[in-house]
Structures are given as C-alpha cells and as structure tokens.
Amino acid sequence: MVPLPPRLVVAAPASGHGKTTVAVGVMAALTARGLRVSGHKVGPDYIDPGYHALATGRPARNLDPYLVGADRIVPLLLHGSAGADIAVIEGVMGLFDGRLGSGGEASTAHVAALTASPVLLVADISHASRTHAAVVAGLAGFDPAVRIAGVVLNQAGSARHADEVVAALRPTGIPVLGVLPRDADIETPSRHLGLVPAAERDESGAVLQRLARLIEQHVDLDAVSAMARQAPDLAGAAWDPAVEVHAGSSARPVVAVAGGRAFTFGYTETFELLRAAGCEVACFDPLTDAGLPAGTAGIYLGGGFPEVYAAELAANTALLGALREAVAAGMPTVAECGGLAYLCRNVGEVAGVGALDAAAAMSPRLTLGYRTATAPADNLLARAGDRVTGHEFHRTRVAFSCPVDPAWQLPDGPDGVAGPSLHASYLHTHWAGYPRLAQHFADAVHAFTGPDLHHHGDVEAKPGLLDFAVNVYTGPRPDWLDAALHASLQDATAYPDASAARDALAARHGLPSTEVLPTAGASEAFDLVARLRRWRRPVVIHPQYTGPHAALAAAGHRVDTVLCRPEDGFALHPAEVPDDADLVVVGNPTNPTGVLHPAETLRRLLRPGRVVLVDEAFLDAIPGEPETLSGERHPGLLVSRSLTKHWSIPGVRAGYLLGDPGLIAAAARLQVPWSVSAPALAAMVSCSDERALAESELRAGQLALWRCELDKALTARGVPFVAGSAPYVLARVGDGVHRALRENGIAVRRADTFPGLDSTWVRIAVRPPELTDQLLAALDRIPR
Known part of the structure; x- marks a missing residue:
C-alpha cells in the first residue's frame, strides 16, 4: 500500500473565477521552490493539464470518475503523484457541478471527497464584496464530505x-x-473550444514565470503547503498499467502518436498502457514531419485543432500520402475527434488526409458533454456490445459520402467509422477506465505486418478457376519465338552470353549497348536498383506493382511512399514527391491501376542527384507504346522492361534495364554472373526484330479491343473502374466480391495488397470476349 502525498484541490464557485490561474501558478511557484509537484485535473479537459505539465515538469494527469470509475480515482492519483512532495488538483466548473442529472458525479467536490483532499477556493471578487462571504459560507456548508480549508x-x-x-x-x-x-x-x-493549449503558445513559458512570481508575491505558499499537509492519511494500491495489459509479443512495434501544435489532446495513461502492452510510443508532428516514425505499425491521432492548422497540414503532402497509404494498408489506426476530422477528404476548404471518404466542416454549434456508447459490432478497439463512457467536445461535423460501419452507437445516433484496422470517432475515451481498448489496439499493432508485398496474381489462379488474375497474354506464342526458345536449349552446355541480346535490345530502342542491361526478369532489375546505392530516401509511387518496394525493403531501406488517389483517377502529381527523395520508382502504365502517365509528367520527376526508375513492364501491350521514356537519354533515368506478360513466357524471366550508362554499368557490376538464362536471352533477341514489333502491335491492338468491351460491360452494370490503357482493369466491385467470384469459379486479383487500395478493389486481366462473358455472368449473380 502506498500513501498519498500532501494534496489539495483548487476549486471555485463557477467557471471563470481563475482556478487555472491559481492552480497553475501554485504548481509553478512550488516547483520553483524546489518541490516535486504533481498536477492533476478534474474532468475530461486536455488543455489545462498541458499547462500543468509545463509548470511541474511531470506528465499531465486527469481524474474523472465518470470516465474511469470512482474506484480508480485514488489508484490513479497514487500512480500519478508517485515520488511527488505535493499533489495539486485543479477542479472543473463550479465546486459541485458535475454530470447533469447525476447528483454531482465527476464534480470537483466528488473528487475532493474521494481523495479526502482539502479545498482551496478561488473567488473572483471583481463584481461584489461582502456577498462573497455568503457564497463561501454556503459552499462550505453544502456537503460535509467536502472541506474548504482556504480561500484565494x-x-x-x-x-x-x-x-x-x-x-x-x-x-x-x-x-x-x-x-x-x-x-x-x-x-x-x-x-x-476554450483556452489555447500550452503547446501552441510560444510565450507559455514566460506566462508561467509571471504566474509563479504573482503567486509567490500575493499568496501565502507556506500556508497553502500546510493546508495540503492537513489532508488525512489515505493509502491504497497505485494504478499499474502493467497489471492492466500484457505484451502480445517480444517485439516492440512502434505506435506513431500525432503531436505538435495541431494535436495536443491525449491522456497520459493511454500511452503508458500502450508501452505496458509492448509498444514503443513515438511522437510525430503532422505539421512538419514528412513521414511516420521508422518502424511504425500503429497510428494514434488524438484530438486537437486540425481545423485551425488545416492549411499548414494540407501543405505537408508527403505525410498526407504516408497516412493515406498506412490506413489503406490496414495499419491499426485510432483517431479521436480532431484525428477523425484530419483523416477526412477535406477539412473545411482544404485537403485532409483523404483516408476517409468524408468531409469535415465547422459547425455553428458546439457539441459538448458526457456520453455513454456501445460498440455496434466488433472493431479494432471494441467488441460488439461493449459499453464505455466518454466525452464529446468539438465544433466540427463530419459527413460521410456513403454508409459506413459506425465506431460507436451513442444515445442520439451513430458516431464515426470503424473496422478491423480503423477506429475513428468524435468520442474521447480514457483508456485507464477501459484498458481492454488499449489491449485490443496493441494486439493489432503487434500482429500488423503491412501489405503483403509478395502477393502476386499467380497465387490466385488455382486449377479449376477461370483466370482473370494473371496479366499474361492468353493467346499462343508465335512459332518463331517457340523455335528460338527450343534452339537455345541446344546451347545449354555453354554459359549464356548476353552480348547479342544487349545489342538487339539497344537497336530496338535506338540506344548504344552501354545503356542496356539484360536481366532475369524485371524482378532482378528491381533488386539491382535497390542495391545500387545506400539510398537516403527512396520513394515508391503507389498503388503500383509491389516488386520494387519489396526489393528496397529486402535491401534494408526504409521506403517512403506517395499515394495517387482514386478521386482524381490515380493521377501522378510530381510536386507531392519529397524534394529530398534520391530514388523515385513509378510504373507506366501503372499496375494495377492501368493509368498511363504523360511522359512530360514523368520527366518532371528528374532532377540532379536523383534516380528515377520507370517500370514500363506493360507498355508494349498498348498500341504505339505511347508516353515511353525507353529511348530517351537523361541523367538519372532508368527504365525497366519485361517480355514476360506480352509474350506469354513468365517461366523464362526475360527483362532488361535501359538508361543512364553510369547507372547501367554500376548495376552490371552487382549482377551475378550468368544470372540471365540462355532461353531468356534468346527471347530478347527474337522479340526485338521487325517481325516481333509487328506482332507486338497486333497483340496490343487486340488487347485494346478486349479492354474496350470490358469497360463497356462494367459501365453498363454501374461498376466503377479506372479509365486506364493497360491490359487489365482496376474495378471497385465492393467488399467481399473477390471471394464471391472465386466461389463462382472466377479468379481475379485482390487489390488490398497494393498500398493505397483496400478490399473493395480488384484487378481484372483483359481476356477474349467469350471468357469475359463468363466473368460478367458470375458478377451478375453476386449481390452488390
């Protein structure tokens, strides 16, 4: 059992009398005298505790019987005041004002009685004189469990x-x-929403110094300390986060917690619970940080004032993209109040993160008060039927563009949105009262592995299923290609020589052979680029084929991402790429969106000191190969190509790199000798001559016609899809349709393993009309 230290409660007859001035001033003055002071706040308020922390140099603490339960108040006070010489508890509203209709629950008087703390009453006497004596006398006699021991x-x-x-x-x-x-x-x-938080005020430190001097000059601090020592002995078991939760693994995954001026709301015990549950808590500032902390596996966006800093937050496009990708990838994310608004498509007139298809806007009416809430279904934080108490305090409103699964059911309706990896709502909850919320979140963080960057469509094309998952041309290979592949086996007794293939590819693209490197498929090219340098800040434009990202991660690089967004057709915006990115990877046409970026847009990515890798794996499947950079010569430009899909030879692994001769030479030095097989080299030679180029154009034209028919059929059915040019279509068919199609004998490529996409999307390979009709028939049988 641990005894409580000397303690006092600072209260007032009503709001506006100066509780915060006196409480913070007393904390600062006693701290200046060398005492260890523990600051506490009655109620759900986040702002006053920020000043407490600044005044005492200790974490801010809240004591709210409604949010955590009356039985936890003394244990939390014991925990928060451990090692302190004195605890100062600032009240809320008037001394006896608490939750309406409850007889004063969660009032200052309630906490004073629970903790047996004497009350220092602050009275603003500016508008009366003797009448204040009557007020004080009335307050002193109202409840015998509450002792007013002094007045300021x-x-x-x-x-x-x-x-x-x-x-x-x-x-x-x-x-x-x-x-x-x-x-x-x-x-x-x-x-x-009240006072400006201390973290937002550059002058907060100076204000505290003036407060401390004022209190030292005009308040008898010795008498105040003596009053605190009059508090009776009260011992108990201190609240211990390690008793409330447990670690889900031996790892220490990182939970990124938003901070800085725009996000100042959060209960200290929440983060102590997360640490006790085996997580590392790392703060980041959405106003200034371009990315999430290294190793982030979970995100906590607390409340604050993102609406005040909306323009500055919107200007940090790199972080907006990183957050969009993380949420879309299923990274466990909790957003409360201001965090909910920040995740929306826009906050007022400026852009938000865009992780939620919703808009946040200011409202003329303040929403304020305690709430009871029930979880309508299992989600990241709660299980169906779980009941919690919480608090709302906001002047924004969020409007969702389509129906969502709410995070909570409140007495006046649903609140927020939630799912297995996301919980976003206006309700503030104190996790010390509901440690299971912290446990559920921490468990999800421990379990999070990110998008499966190694998932490929061939995994989905199981025997017995009609294959729309793999982007390999379905027609037969040309006789001349088969003949070249068979002939290459006659030379299997000798190590393969890539020189003929290099010369053929160089001639095909109008480049010198020093600017070409045959590779064992595009995958080897991605691996070589990943190992080419110790990249300081590699960036992958997503959603796109995950091979380059996986290669960079395997090489030990921390990869940043820039997300293209569905609302503008997954267009590429070069300005969103961080200026200090030294490697940028982008697909053209992009897999899986099928978007063909203009060559001029891609050229805008180039700059001194940066390498840009453009993956043109599917460009030969588009008539005329528009927007290609394969024949252009720019410092820092690399282009990867593949023969795998268009020529139906995925087992041969034939690809190549084009571009900057210095980079090509450096990549060649990293290449394992004879990594490219004789059949792959033979395919490169055969597919580079005039006969092959003519055949390639015929195939591309046929694919374009097949795609056109698929686009028309999806349009007729009201299925949204991306207007691309590639031999595949990214369609938003709805959650559960991927699985339902498999049950109907159709394999399509799931899209939630691509960063930036979720399970409502699928990628459909273009197929001949007779096969497409079977896909459409299956789609018609599925309720949507």
Missing part, C-alpha cells in the same frame, strides 16, 4: 475592496491565503 481572492480592484471581503469572511473561520490583483498579463487566450 482573485481580481481584487483595490486593497480596500479586498479588506472588505476578508473581513466578511472572518466569521466563517476559513482563512484567506491570498489576494490577487487584476493583471491582464497573465490571461491566456481562448478560441472556439
């Missing part, structure tokens, strides 16, 4: 004015421990 008079107009009040109070026996004059220099600015 605030906003005294003059010494004569203060003497009048002191004289009137004398018969009550309650001593006046201080008189504060009017002093505008210590006022804290307000905004639509």
Whole structure:
C-alpha cells in the first residue's frame, strides 16, 4: 500500500473565477521552490493539464470518475503523484457541478471527497464584496464530505475592496491565503473550444514565470503547503498499467502518436498502457514531419485543432500520402475527434488526409458533454456490445459520402467509422477506465505486418478457376519465338552470353549497348536498383506493382511512399514527391491501376542527384507504346522492361534495364554472373526484330479491343473502374466480391495488397470476349 502525498484541490464557485490561474501558478511557484509537484485535473479537459505539465515538469494527469470509475480515482492519483512532495488538483466548473442529472458525479467536490483532499477556493471578487462571504459560507456548508480549508481572492480592484471581503469572511473561520490583483498579463487566450493549449503558445513559458512570481508575491505558499499537509492519511494500491495489459509479443512495434501544435489532446495513461502492452510510443508532428516514425505499425491521432492548422497540414503532402497509404494498408489506426476530422477528404476548404471518404466542416454549434456508447459490432478497439463512457467536445461535423460501419452507437445516433484496422470517432475515451481498448489496439499493432508485398496474381489462379488474375497474354506464342526458345536449349552446355541480346535490345530502342542491361526478369532489375546505392530516401509511387518496394525493403531501406488517389483517377502529381527523395520508382502504365502517365509528367520527376526508375513492364501491350521514356537519354533515368506478360513466357524471366550508362554499368557490376538464362536471352533477341514489333502491335491492338468491351460491360452494370490503357482493369466491385467470384469459379486479383487500395478493389486481366462473358455472368449473380 502506498500513501498519498500532501494534496489539495483548487476549486471555485463557477467557471471563470481563475482556478487555472491559481492552480497553475501554485504548481509553478512550488516547483520553483524546489518541490516535486504533481498536477492533476478534474474532468475530461486536455488543455489545462498541458499547462500543468509545463509548470511541474511531470506528465499531465486527469481524474474523472465518470470516465474511469470512482474506484480508480485514488489508484490513479497514487500512480500519478508517485515520488511527488505535493499533489495539486485543479477542479472543473463550479465546486459541485458535475454530470447533469447525476447528483454531482465527476464534480470537483466528488473528487475532493474521494481523495479526502482539502479545498482551496478561488473567488473572483471583481463584481461584489461582502456577498462573497455568503457564497463561501454556503459552499462550505453544502456537503460535509467536502472541506474548504482556504480561500484565494482573485481580481481584487483595490486593497480596500479586498479588506472588505476578508473581513466578511472572518466569521466563517476559513482563512484567506491570498489576494490577487487584476493583471491582464497573465490571461491566456481562448478560441472556439476554450483556452489555447500550452503547446501552441510560444510565450507559455514566460506566462508561467509571471504566474509563479504573482503567486509567490500575493499568496501565502507556506500556508497553502500546510493546508495540503492537513489532508488525512489515505493509502491504497497505485494504478499499474502493467497489471492492466500484457505484451502480445517480444517485439516492440512502434505506435506513431500525432503531436505538435495541431494535436495536443491525449491522456497520459493511454500511452503508458500502450508501452505496458509492448509498444514503443513515438511522437510525430503532422505539421512538419514528412513521414511516420521508422518502424511504425500503429497510428494514434488524438484530438486537437486540425481545423485551425488545416492549411499548414494540407501543405505537408508527403505525410498526407504516408497516412493515406498506412490506413489503406490496414495499419491499426485510432483517431479521436480532431484525428477523425484530419483523416477526412477535406477539412473545411482544404485537403485532409483523404483516408476517409468524408468531409469535415465547422459547425455553428458546439457539441459538448458526457456520453455513454456501445460498440455496434466488433472493431479494432471494441467488441460488439461493449459499453464505455466518454466525452464529446468539438465544433466540427463530419459527413460521410456513403454508409459506413459506425465506431460507436451513442444515445442520439451513430458516431464515426470503424473496422478491423480503423477506429475513428468524435468520442474521447480514457483508456485507464477501459484498458481492454488499449489491449485490443496493441494486439493489432503487434500482429500488423503491412501489405503483403509478395502477393502476386499467380497465387490466385488455382486449377479449376477461370483466370482473370494473371496479366499474361492468353493467346499462343508465335512459332518463331517457340523455335528460338527450343534452339537455345541446344546451347545449354555453354554459359549464356548476353552480348547479342544487349545489342538487339539497344537497336530496338535506338540506344548504344552501354545503356542496356539484360536481366532475369524485371524482378532482378528491381533488386539491382535497390542495391545500387545506400539510398537516403527512396520513394515508391503507389498503388503500383509491389516488386520494387519489396526489393528496397529486402535491401534494408526504409521506403517512403506517395499515394495517387482514386478521386482524381490515380493521377501522378510530381510536386507531392519529397524534394529530398534520391530514388523515385513509378510504373507506366501503372499496375494495377492501368493509368498511363504523360511522359512530360514523368520527366518532371528528374532532377540532379536523383534516380528515377520507370517500370514500363506493360507498355508494349498498348498500341504505339505511347508516353515511353525507353529511348530517351537523361541523367538519372532508368527504365525497366519485361517480355514476360506480352509474350506469354513468365517461366523464362526475360527483362532488361535501359538508361543512364553510369547507372547501367554500376548495376552490371552487382549482377551475378550468368544470372540471365540462355532461353531468356534468346527471347530478347527474337522479340526485338521487325517481325516481333509487328506482332507486338497486333497483340496490343487486340488487347485494346478486349479492354474496350470490358469497360463497356462494367459501365453498363454501374461498376466503377479506372479509365486506364493497360491490359487489365482496376474495378471497385465492393467488399467481399473477390471471394464471391472465386466461389463462382472466377479468379481475379485482390487489390488490398497494393498500398493505397483496400478490399473493395480488384484487378481484372483483359481476356477474349467469350471468357469475359463468363466473368460478367458470375458478377451478375453476386449481390452488390
């Protein structure tokens, strides 16, 4: 059992009397005297505790019986005040004001009684004199469980004015421990949700120094300390986060917690629970940080004022993309209040993260109050039927563009959105009262592995299923290609020589042979580029084929991503690529979206000191090979090509790199000798002559016609899809349709393993009309 330290509660007859001024000033003044002071706040407020933390140098703490349960108040006070010389508890509203209709539950008086703490009453006397004695006497006699042990008079107009009040109070026996004059220099600015948080004010430290001097000059601190020591002995078991939760694994996955000026709301115990559950808590500032902390496996976006900083947050496009990708990839994400608004498509008139298909806007009405909430279904934080208590405090409103699964069911309706990896709502919950929320979140963080970057369509094309998952041309190979492949086996007794293939590919693209490197498929090319340098900041444009990302990760690089968005057709915006990116990887046409980026847009990615790798694996499947950079010569440009899909030879692994001769030479030095097989080299030679180019154009034309028919059929059925040019179509068929198609004998490529996409998308390979009709018939049988 641990005893509570000396303690006192700072209260007032009503809001606006100066509780925060006196409480924070006392904390700062006692700390300046060398005491270890523990600051606490009654109620759900986040802002005042920020000033407490600044004044004491200790974590901010809240004590709210409604949010955590009355039985946890003393244990939490014991935990938060461990090692302190004195605990100062700032009240909320008027002394006896608590949750409406509850008889004062969660009021300052309730906490004072639970903790057996004497009360220091702050009274603003600016508009009366003797009447305040009656108010104090009435408060002192209202509840015998609450003892007012001293008074501080605030906003005294003059010494004569203060003497009048002191004289009137004398018969009550309650001593006046201080008189504060009017002093505008210590006022804290307000905004639509109350005081401006300490973290947002550059002058907060100076304000605290003035407060400490004011209290030292006008309040009898020795008497205040003596009053705190009058608190009776009260011992108990301190709250221990390690008892409440357990670690899901021996790993220490990182939970990225939004901070800085825009996100200042969060309960200290929440993060202590996450650490006890085996997670590392790393703060990041959405205003300034271009990416999430290294190793991030979970995200916590607490409340704050993103609406105030909306323009600055929107300007940090790199982080917006990283957050969009993380949420789309299923990274466990909790967003409360301001965090919910930030995840929306827009916040007011400016862009938000865009992870939610919703809009956040300011409302003329403040939403404020305690709430009971029930989880309508299993989700990231709760299980169906779980009940919690929480608090709402916001002036924004979020409108979803389509029906969503709510995070909570409140008495007045649903709130937020939730699923297995996301919980976003306006409701603030104190996890010390519901440690299972922390446990569920931490378990998901421990289990998160990110998108399966090694998932490929061939895994889905099982025997017995009609294959729309693999982007390999379905027609027969040309006789001349088969003949060349068979002939190459006659030379299997000799190590393969790539020189003829290099010369043929160079001639095909109008380049010198020093700018060409045959590879064992595009995969070897990606591996070579990943190992080419110790990239400082490699960036992959997503959603796209995951091979380059996987290769970079395997080479030990931390990969940043820039997400193209469905709302603008997955267009590429070069300005969103971080300026310091030294490697940028982009597909053209992009797999799986099928979007063909303009060559000029791709050229805008080039700059001194940067390497740009353009994956043109499917460009030969588009008539005329538009927007290609394969024959262009730019410092830092590399282009990867593949013969695998268009020529129906995935087992042969034939690809190549084109571009900057210095980079090509460096990649060749990393290449394992004879890594490219004789059949692959033979295919490169055969597929580079005039006969092959003519055949390639015929195939591309046929694929374009097949795609056109598929596009028309999807349009007729009201199925959204990306208007691309590639021999595959990215369609938004809805959640569960991928599985339902498999049950109907059709294999399509799931898209949720591509960063930036979720399970509502599938990629459909273009096929001849007679096969496409079977796909459409199966699609028609599935309710959507």
